[in-house]
Amino acid sequence: MSGELVLFPRLAGGVSAELARETAKRILGLSLEERSTLAGELHLDEPETFLALCQMLDEQMDHTPLKTRDDAQWIYEYLHRESPGSFLFDEREYYLGELALLAGTAARILAEYDQARTWLDRSEAWFLLTVNASGDIARIALQRLSVRVEQREFGEVIALSLPLREAFLRSGSREHALKCRYLEAACLKETDRLAESLERFTAVVEEAKALGSSKILSPALVSVIQIHSYLGETDRALALAAEAAPILRESKNRVALAKLHWGLAMLLRQTSRLAESVEAFRMAQQEFREIGLRADVAAIHLIIADLLLETGQERQAEWEIRAALPILAELKMVPEGIAAMALLRESLRRRSIDRQALRNLHGYFEDLA
């Protein structure tokens, strides 16, 4: 006998699922500094607490993506640094993978695509060390596909969504399979295949209702309303928006709710109610600001600028554009966005706003909405 330490997983006293959930709630309610001070009292060495934390972060994702990203990052770094001894078998690797996936998902929603990719890579590296790697890696693939939608790689997304959907269906994960259909419908919308897209989104809405998935139902409803709006079917869009609003409020999906308000502002604009439209855009913008979606805040600055130009308010329009440019400069845009921004900067320098460049730039962001 060598007398070396034998790594037999030990059974600690543990905490109940109920206590873990209460603790997770308390942790998420504390500031980052408070958490660091109180870590010893917060059962942050218990896997059950991490299970509850991951579930709660997932639940708050569409309500507060900025906070979710910060929370997931803090907990990931804590677990990475501390390596608590009470974790059994693959649990530490699993929670590191899950927290990285949550941080990556939140970063994607916040339009921080480089960060999102980094987190998704980390997630994959950890999940590969766990026992059910294939199912979890399929979830990472879905997030990577969502990033590619934002990067406008629509053909590739449509091609890849089919096998990924099949993989989810084979493993019985209907909600994830439905997310693949959602992405496919979103790509059809972005490529102006509106009738096909509407058909797919309508089917997604029906299936999301059947599954009881508010996570998919809310953005799918917003997309259906947007398409009716694009098709000039204003009455239908308004009627659907009235139906969707309470559903979105109930689901606490602030991202989808803000996008719905954006859609309503667009409808007001289409019906030439410009002053009301500007007010509605500003309300939607405030909502995006509160949840940390800076790309959308910038896009609405540009749309308002366009509306102000339409009503002859050049100087105010210039201020709106100047407010958007620093945010846009921090975002990683595809070449068409960068080109439009360069034109707009140049026109601002000449004190004569290039409306086409402005429209190209906000059109680029609207497509992403």
Add this chain to the structure above:
Amino acid sequence: MDTARQRQEEAYRVLDETLPVIHAALVGYYGFGTPEAEAFQDTLCVWFHRVARRMGAHAIHAEELREQILFVACKYARAFQIAKHRGGPVADDLSLTLNRAPEEVAVELLGRVTAAGAYL
């Protein structure tokens, strides 16, 4: 019963069916004493109850769960005995088992569970 609950029930049924085979393997293949095997199984049960509630776990079929628990049991039982006997004498039978990949032993055990009539 909701779907999540059904899946958890299924996971626990898998655990009940598989534990006797794991116990036999720990004692017969990996040379555990009975108290050691029982402590190992307790740990495995705690881990498995949390695995069944993981975020992606709803997508796991019963047969996959069974493969996972058998693989984890063999992997960690082997690692435990290797660490315990490092530098010391090892009985021939145990040495043979420790030289086999845990995946291989797990597949053999899976065959036994199936033969015993477990639902797959």
